[in-house]
Structure formats: C-alpha cells, structure tokens
Amino acid sequence: MSNILVSKYKSFINPILLILLLLSSSESFSKVNQPLKLTDILEKIDQFYPQVIIAYLEISKAQGDYISALGKFDPNLNINSRSQPFGGYVNTHIDNELVVPTLRNGLKLFGGYRIGRGDWPIYYQNYLTNSGGEYRVGLSFPLLRNRAVDKERTALFTQAETIHLNNQNAASTKIKIYQEAIQAYWRWVEAGFQLKAFKQLLSLAKKRQNAITKQANQGELAKLAIAENLQMMIQREQFVNQGEMMLEQAAINLSIYYRDERGRRLKPKTSQLPLQVADKRLTVSTIFDKLKGHPELRKMESYYRIIKMKQNLARNDLLPNLDAMAYTSKQYGSGGYPRLIPQAALVGISFKFPFCQREAKGRLLSSTSELQQIKTKRKFIYEKLSNQLANLFIAIRMYSQQINLLTRSLRLAKKVEHGEIKKFYAGDSTLFLVNQREQTTTQVRLDLINAKISLQQVKDMVQFFSTPEQQNTVQIASSRLAPSLRYYKNLPNSGAGIPGK
Template sequence: MIKLIFLMLALLPPIGLAAEVASRKSSALTLEEVLSAAQKAFPGLLSAEQRKQVAAGELTAAEGGFDTLLKSQNRWSITGLYENENNDVSLEQPTALWGTTFFGGWRRGVGDYPVYEGKSQTTVSGEARIGVNVPLWRNRDIDRRRANLKQAELGQLIAGHEYDQALIEITRLTTYRYWDWVLAGQRLVVAKHLLTIAEQRDKGIRERVAAGDIPEFEALDNQRAIIERRERVVAAQRLLEQSAIQLSLYWRDANDQPTLPTDEQLPTQFPDPDSIKTVSLDEALQTSLMQRPESKRLELQAKQTQTELELQQNQRAPGIDFTVTAANDIGGDSRDKINRNELYLGLNIDIPLQQRTATGRAQVASANVHRLNLDRRLQDDRIAAEVKDVFSALSAVKKRLTLSTQQLNAAEQLEDGEKTRFELGESTLLFVNLREIAKGDAALQYAEATASLFRSYADYQAILGIKEQINDLSN
C-alpha cells in the first residue's frame, strides 16, 4: 500500500509537490463535513423532518378526542301563556376506560310551566346532576377515539422510520457524490501530470532535433501529444466542475445555501482501502432485517390497519349503553315538591340491521392488513437480496483493486524502461507516449476501483440500515 501511495503521488507535477500536498491536506474537504452539512440543511431531509411534526400534530388531534366538553343551552319564553326561563350547562369527560364517559351539569328552570312540563321547573338556585355512561358491547373494548389515538401513536413511530429512511438515502447519495468528486480530482491530476511531462520534454526534443540526434518527426509527434493531453485536461476539468456542482447540493453553508467546493479542497488521494471493515454475510442479513426502517414502517402500518379492523369488527356489535344519573335541586324547602333528589338508571340499545357500513369497512381493513403483511414479506426478501448483492459487489471491487494495483506496477516499470530506451536511441517518442498514457490509464483504473470500493461501502451501510458513517473515511 505504501508503494501504491508513492506511485499515485508520482503522478502529481514534480514542481512544488511537497508544498501543494501539505496545503491540500490541511484544507481538504472531508466526507464528515459534507455529511454533517447535508444532515442539517438538505431540503429533502428537512421535508422528512416536517413529516414528524405532522405526525405529532395528528397525535395531539387524536388526544383531543378525550378533551372535556362544555355545553350551554339557554331558552327564554317571553310571550305566550307561560313565560319561563331555562338554562342548562353541562360537562362531558370521555375516557379510555372501557369507553366510559362521565358527565355532570347544572340546569335552572323558573317561571310558569304547564303541568306536562313541570319537570323542567327547578328551584331558583337550579338543579345539579352527575352521571356516567358505560358501553356494554359496542365501543367497550375499542371505539373511534381510542382507535384514533393508537393509530396516531403508531403514526409518530412511522414518521420516525420515514425520516430514518430518508436520512439513510441522503447519506448514501452524499457519499456517492463526494467520492465522485474525489475521483474527478484524481482524473484531473493525472491529465495535468501527463501534459506537464510532454511540455517539459518538448524543449529537450527540439534541441535533439536541431542537433540531428532524432528526426523532426519526433518533435511533431510530441506536439500532437501535447494537444491531445490538453484536450484530456479540458475534459477532466469539466468532469470535476460537474462533480463539484453535484456535491454542492449536499454541502451547504450556514445559510443552508449550496456551496461549490474548490479544487484546493480536494483530498490528495483516497483513504486506505484496508480501512473498510464489514461483518459476515449472516450477521449482515440479521442486522439489516432488524435495522432497516422500511420493514419497521410496514410492520407499524399493518398494526395501524389492524387497529382499524378491530374497530370495524367491534362496530358490527349492538350498541348497549348503561347510564346512571343522579340529580338534586339546590336550595328550597324540603316540603316543596320542586326540591327533589333523583336517581335514574338507563339502558340504551341501537342495532343496525344490515350492518353494511361496518362490514364493508372491516373487509377493506382486513384486505389492507393482508396486503401490508405481503409487502413486508417482499421487502424482507428484497433486503436479503440487496445484502447478498452488496457483498458480491464488495468482493468484485476488491479483486479489481488488486488487479489494478498489479497493472499500475507493471505500467510504471514499462514506462521507466521505455524512457531509458528512448534516451539510448532504441525507441521512439510514439512508444514513450503510449507507455505514459498506459501508466496514466492504469492510475485512473486504480482510482476508479478505489472509488467503486468506497461507493459500494456506502451501499453496504445503507443496506444494513446504518444512518451515519461508522467513521470518517475521508481523513
């Protein structure tokens, strides 16, 4: 690996190399910095964060189903045979305890009433009442309020998993764009180095042509090589600018605006490939199934729908509510017929004869539960396939890296040998150019294999459900 590093550094322009490497290393933009900026300010991730706020609002709304309800009814009869005044204030408090609702209130009825409305009359101070309503069948085990609350609580967890899924994907894409940018920088370094060699050699070749040591054809060929390599520099510069623009979508400043990285911020080389560590395939399969937010989200969505199914099955039962109400007039003479203590027991029954509404909704919920369970099963199969595929990709790219290392070593030796032969007059500049291009291509293949390794590692982390980089590989 040390030899490889020296080989890659050898591709840099020799003039001022040490100062340039030191300067770049001190100001190099790291993957950790880009990921931190993306996780703080990338709009797609902030949008997923708002979904969590939506879920929190939906939970608050569901909790509102158990809010205390204050009612007030007032009526005045100002003309007619009987003039009277009626005031009624009540409080209702639904609870999650078997669907029980507690209620109480105060009413006042004064004035003249016909005999058949005598019950509306109270003392001047009014009548206080208190009671409870208990569902005995329908709405006992579950009702709409409790179903909404449970579904909203699950919704918060689902929103959290949706955010995690977005975070994992943003982390993966950011990592991809970062290594693409680093690779583009390596392409430009190689292209500039090849151009510098040809330009520095041009003066010596012209002197040898003037001395009659080599034919003028060799000088013309070197001019062709210079033009060709300039074109490579232009293409590499364009690719670097394109990669920087793509990376700027994720690397943002303090005002959350895209920031274009400069050439001076490019790392001088890729990290050591041996820094990548993975677990075994079996452990990866187990970890991914446990950590991937997609499976967790589908599981919770199935629970949400199961709650709806239980509610609709419950709604098919007869509605039987038992009510106890106690009332007492306030004040008045105990001999006054108006002053009375009352206790009422009630049994309210309602039965929808066709039950088509609850039956249809239960059928829909049952089908959705089954669908979500099948979706989760398919998702688990996809995750297992993705784990196997990424292990295959990592294995292949590591083999590529070994082969590209061998190719780079061979190209280095061939280039040195061809230059020696040219100096001795046993070769031509054409072959020297070919050897230099071959070495540059070998260096690029090594860089591309290295970038593929780190991109595959980003896939590996995403597939295992790792939300953040284990370590900063760009250091």
C-alpha cells in the same frame, strides 16, 4: 471637545475592526481550502435539501392531525337556559353540564348543576329545584359496541401511527438522497484524481521536450522526435482539458447537495478535493442486523397497524349497542317540588341492534384482504433489500481484490516504463514505445483510482443502506402520544406488528 473624543475613539476602533475582518476572512479562507468530506455533504442534506424538508413538514402535518383527533376527547361544557318572563307561568331554568370523554373503554364522566325557579305547570315540575339548585355527577359507558374501540379512538390512534409512518418515510427519503449524494461526491473525487493523473502524464512530456530538443540539436536524436513529442503533448493536453470538463461537471452535480449556511447551492472548489482516499471498515453482522430496521420495512409495519385498527373497528361495528348510564343528584335549599326527594340516584341501559350490517361486513372483508397484501409486500421488500445489500458486499470483495491486482500491475507498469525511458535515452528504443508505456501506466493508475473510489463509494452506500445515522428527523411529541399509544398497545388484537413476517 466632543469632536476630539470622537476622533480618538475612531483611531481606537478602526484597528480592532481591521483585526476582526482579517480573522473572519482567514477563517472563511481556511474553510474553503479544507478538504470537503462526505459528512459535510450529508449534514447539508439534513438541513437544507428540499425533499428532506418536505418530509419533515409531512411529520408536522401529521402531528397537527393528531392534535385535531385528540380534540374529540376535550372536555365539553354545555349551558342551557330558558326563561318565561310573562304569561300564565313565570319561571326561569338554567342547566350546566361538563362532559369529560376518556380513552378507557369508551367511558364518559359528567357532572352538572341546574336551578329552576318560579311557577311551573304540573307536567314541567321536573324543572323546579330547591333554592340552592341541584348538583349531579355520573358516568356512561358502552358494554359491547364501542367498548374496546370506537370511531374517535381509532382516528386518534391512526393519526399517532401516521406520525410514526411519516418519520419512517422521512428516513427512507434521506437514505435515497444519501445514496445519490454519495455517488455524486465520489464521482467528483474521482474526477479530481483523474485530472491529477492526466496532468502528471502531461508533465512527463513537457519535461522530456527540453531533453529531446537538446539531444536533437546535438545530433543524438532525429529532428522528427521534437515534433513527435509535441504531438504527444497536444494529445495529453486534450486529456487534461477533458479531465477539467469532467471535474467541472461533477462539481456542478454535487452542488445540488452541498449548500451554505443559508441553504444556497455551493459548487465545491478544486482546492477542497481530498488529498487521499481513506479506507473504512465495516462490520457485516451489524449491517445485516440493521436491515431489519430499514425504514421501508418500518413503513409497512406502521401501515399494517393502521389497517389492523380499521379491521378492529369493522369488527366492533358488527356488535349491538348496549350502553349503561348511572348518576346521582342532590338538591340544596328549600322551596322545590314537594314530592321530589332531595337526593336521588338513577341507572339505565339502552340497547340498539341494526340488522344486516353489510357496511361493516364489507369493511371487515376489505381490511382483512389489505392486511394480507401488506404481509406479502413486506416480505418481498425485505427480499429485495437483502439482495441489494448482498450485491454491495460482493462489490466490496471484488473491488478489494481488484485493488490488490491493480496495485501489482501499476508497480510492474512503472518498472517497464522506467526501463523503456532508459532504453530511449540510450538509443535502443523509440518515442512511440515510450509513449505507449507511459499511457499504459496512466491507464492502470486510472483503473486503480476508479477501483479505490468505487470501493469507498460502495462502503458508504452500505453504511447508509438501512439507516441515516445522521438523521435529524422531527421527533414525536412523546408527552402527547405516550398515554394514547400505551393504552392502544394494551388492546387485544391491536396489531402491534406483522405476524408471520
């Protein structure tokens, strides 16, 4: 009975599996034969390109360093105990304290509990407490040095800014890879259109061969015309062979950017070549506005803020240490030191001033000079980027004019070619002149292809000149960074930007 049921299920399942297999294969077949778009290449770069992945991992490393720096502000529980079970004095003392550092002006909060029981010598009577122990709470804060900034907060804010820096570095890396991929993609497309033009040129000679053979056999053309046209066919087959080689090489060059869903390199197929080149429009004002937010400039701004924090820390280290502390305590129960008041408060101030301070002065001088270097370098980078972008727009204008001229030239070349062919079949021209006209037309067509491809390539380079619009950059953990960054921005002279840029 069970065998009968299994056979019935098999007969039912097999057709379903066959249908699913056919659907999946047809879907994959359609994907392979769909025109390959530049956006498809850029998406694969975002997901799988090694240099981009490395840049993402640098962001993750910086986030780990930030969390590590944030650990300096973790609450700290201290437990100290001492016991003397035998000897002249038998006693026990336990002291617990919780210290909570904050980001606000170097303020530290603390609270604790201690209990001391037994016999204590007169000089250790402060260890003795009432039977319920002593609770205390207080705070400490700097008045001069380490008030606005200190070493721990500077390290924390530096790591937070480093995350921003690595984000911009990842975006800058993606822009560079995008520019390389754009060139590789359009070289592949151009090679495909060139091969198509060479094949069209070869097909003209093949179609003419039958007519020439027929006319030569009828005595209307010399027998030499057959060999002459065959020679042209062989020459044009060489052009096709060279075009196929160029297309194959361009596909291999593109495969480093084009990858499958598992990140493996894919060589694009000839069937994926676009049928035509679609023109796109660009807004000049928007492109130049985006230039101000170029990742290379943002990197310099982040670096400036990091050095500015070092400068502020050096200025801070020139100040003397003047720290204040206050706390209150209360004991519960009975049996403690009779002269000790159950509830008390204590305030204190400590002062320390190191002489010379050459180490801090040296760091201040070094950081100030480095800030000037960054301002100068940022200005130069902006000038270089502006020149590069302006040159790209000049290229767009020139290629647009070139396309108009070549379109007119191609129209005239075709007209002359058709006229020469008519004259040839009428006996008023030679095969040599026909070949010259056809090659001239093909050369103009190749020049037009190059101009159109170059125009789209330049436009794509302009589009992704200042920002990778498809960016998948790892985002900063805003819930972790927001409090510290918000506080940092409120600090005086925090270097939120580059002055005079």
